[in-house]
Amino acid sequence: MSNPTAEAQCPFHVAGGARATHGTRSNADWWPNQLNLSILHQHQPVSNPMDPDFDYAEAFKKL
Known part of the structure; x- marks a missing residue:
């Protein structure tokens, strides 16, 4: 508090x-x-467990 006006x-x-x-x-x-x-990020058709002709919309209707 050397300068009270500051x-x-x-x-x-x-x-x-x-x-x-x-x-x-x-x-x-x-x-x-x-x-x-990074080995887990391999998106290839070989790694897909579903049949190539699998229809998701049709399978969903059966639920």
Whole structure:
């Protein structure tokens, strides 16, 4: 309180609006030892258990 006429200001305000962040973090930053699950994203006709002639709309009507 050295200057009683000075306007009150927040002591935690960073001058100039500078930010303390250095960039965003990716999932690999948070979980460096995560399992590689990309093998589960294989969408091929061979992996489809249904017959190619299977009609979903017709099967739904039977429910």
